[in-house]
Amino acid sequence: xxxxxxxxxxxxxxxxxxxxxxxxxxxxxxxxxxxxxxxxxxxxxxxxxxxxxxxxxxxxxxxxxxxxxxxxxxxxxxxxxxxxxxxxxxxxxxxxxxxxxxxxxxxxxxxxxxxxxxxxxxxxxxxxxxxxxxxxxxxxxxxxxxxxxxxxxxxxxxxxxxxxxxxxxxxxxxxxxxxxxxxxxxxxxxxxxxxxxxxxxxxxxxxxxxxxxxxxxxxxxxxxxxxxxxxxxxxxxxxxxxxxxxxxxxxxxxxxxxxxxxxxxxxxxxxxxxxxxxxxxxxxxxxxxxxxxxxxxxxxxxxxxxxxxxxxxxxxxxxxxxxxxxxxxxxxxxxxxxxxxxxxxxxxxxxxxxxxxxxxxxxxxxxxxxxxxxxxxxxxxxxxxxxxxxxxxxxxx
Numbered sequence: 001x002x003x004x005x006x007x008x009x010x011x012x013x014x015x016x017x018x019x020x021x022x023x024x025x026x027x028x029x030x031x032x033x034x035x036x037x038x039x040x041x042x043x044x045x046x047x048x049x050x051x052x053x054x055x056x057x058x059x060x061x062x063x064x065x066x067x068x069x070x071x072x073x074x075x076x077x078x079x080x081x082x083x084x085x086x087x088x089x090x091x092x093x094x095x096x097x098x099x100x101x102x103x104x105x106x107x108x109x110x111x112x113x114x115x116x117x118x119x120x121x122x123x124x125x126x127x128x129x130x131x132x133x134x135x136x137x138x139x140x141x142x143x144x145x146x147x148x149x150x151x152x153x154x155x156x157x158x159x160x161x162x163x164x165x166x167x168x169x170x171x172x173x174x175x176x177x178x179x180x181x182x183x184x185x186x187x188x189x190x191x192x193x194x195x196x197x198x199x200x201x202x203x204x205x206x207x208x209x210x211x212x213x214x215x216x217x218x219x220x221x222x223x224x225x226x227x228x229x230x231x232x233x234x235x236x237x238x239x240x241x242x243x244x245x246x247x248x249x250x251x252x253x254x255x256x257x258x259x260x261x262x263x264x265x266x267x268x269x270x271x272x273x274x275x276x277x278x279x280x281x282x283x284x285x286x287x288x289x290x291x292x293x294x295x296x297x298x299x300x301x302x303x304x305x306x307x308x309x310x311x312x313x314x315x316x317x318x319x320x321x322x323x324x325x326x327x328x329x330x331x332x333x334x335x336x337x338x339x340x341x342x343x344x345x346x347x348x349x350x351x352x353x354x355x356x357x358x359x360x361x362x363x364x365x366x367x368x369x370x371x372x373x374x375x376x377x378x379x380x381x382x383x384x385x386x387x388x389x390x391x392x393x394x395x396x397x
Contacts, residue, residue, distance in 0.1 A: 018093075019056050020054050021056065021091070021191060022053075022192060023054050023090040024074075024087070024088070025052050025088040026051070026086070026088070027086075028048060028051075029047045029084060030085045033045060033299060043299055044299065045298050047073040047298060048070045049248040051250050052325075053243060053250070057191075059225075059240040060225040061243065062228075062235040062236075062242040064228075064242060067230075068298070069248065070245055071245055072116075072228065075196050077089070078194065080111075091192070092110065092191060109190060110191045111190060111194070112187075112190040113196060114178070114182055115196055115198075116196050118175075118178040122180060124169050127166050128155075128160075128167055129152075129166060132154055132183045133150075134184065136150060136151075154183040154184075154187060158179040158183045158186070160176060160180070175202055178201075178202060178210055179213070182210070186217065186221075189221050192223075192226070197228050197230065198214075198227075200231070215238065232260075232271060236257075242259045244271070246267050246307050247295060247298060248298060248301070249338065250325055251265045251267050252268045252325075252336065252338070254331075254336070255335065258335055260272060265337045265338065265342065265343070266313050266341075267307045273288045273349070289312070291310045295310075296309055303320070303322075304321050304323075305318045305319075305323055311354065312354060313343075313354070315340065315341060316355070316356055316360070318341070319360060321340070324338060
């Protein structure tokens, strides 16, 4: 949408760069699950594990990854819809990690979300004017005729007919319902809007309209976006910087065009190999990488690199050591990857096979304990069975 300049690094600090709107430092989010008995250990879903990133003002930070990779959980932690297990979130120079609900309330005007499901995010029993006007009512900034005027201005700005103020959400199409969500998020012209897969439930033609609307609003109001999506083509189009998540961790972060032309992490390479190519000749020449096997459980994540049970380049070091997110193969500081064996330019993943046996790919017991536990984890380790990776025809699993 704008010139590529956003930065995300594993060791980002709060720093003094006034151009950075959002700073996330080593964010961790665990969800407790049922323990195995009164005196047994507690288990946790490792939803987000040590994520750090920076987002610059007026730009778009895209986040991609498979279902269950922690994208939406990360977004909700940033918006403080979820309490954070550990780490810090610094918004506009202020640490908001532990702010109470009362102290967070004024900041809600500055951080808004657009949700994935335009039907589920709107109350079907309320009229559209009331839904879009909620921010003004909650914060007490407008009432009566003034609130109606401002709501109708918002509706017109996002491409809705202001005369439909009294209609219910069911009377609108899917694309129009998503525009209602955009209007509600735009009420106070926030500094940061988190778009959690805002176009995945829409038809392709409607997707383009909503994306163009978001781009126009960003140009007009200087908005900053975190844009979450499954469609890599959409993310490439809208993002300045893209972060790739797998099983709760960032595996690669880079400027958009650089990530799509020179991916370093094998997981990124596998994802990109499944992106449809409009040229039939190029599509026939390209070798798609099919990742075989299931994503490991986030309750018992793999040791070392979390992608090693499915990685075609897996080696013993991938099992024993968690790779840091840092520049690889001479890349600049804006392009970081968490991989011991990064991909070189032009390298084909289909030519590689793991140098470790299936029995060597283990899942360790959890080592981080919460709530003051003295003991934790599940006794013993679990093997990750199944073939890891192979090349062939088909789509990304």
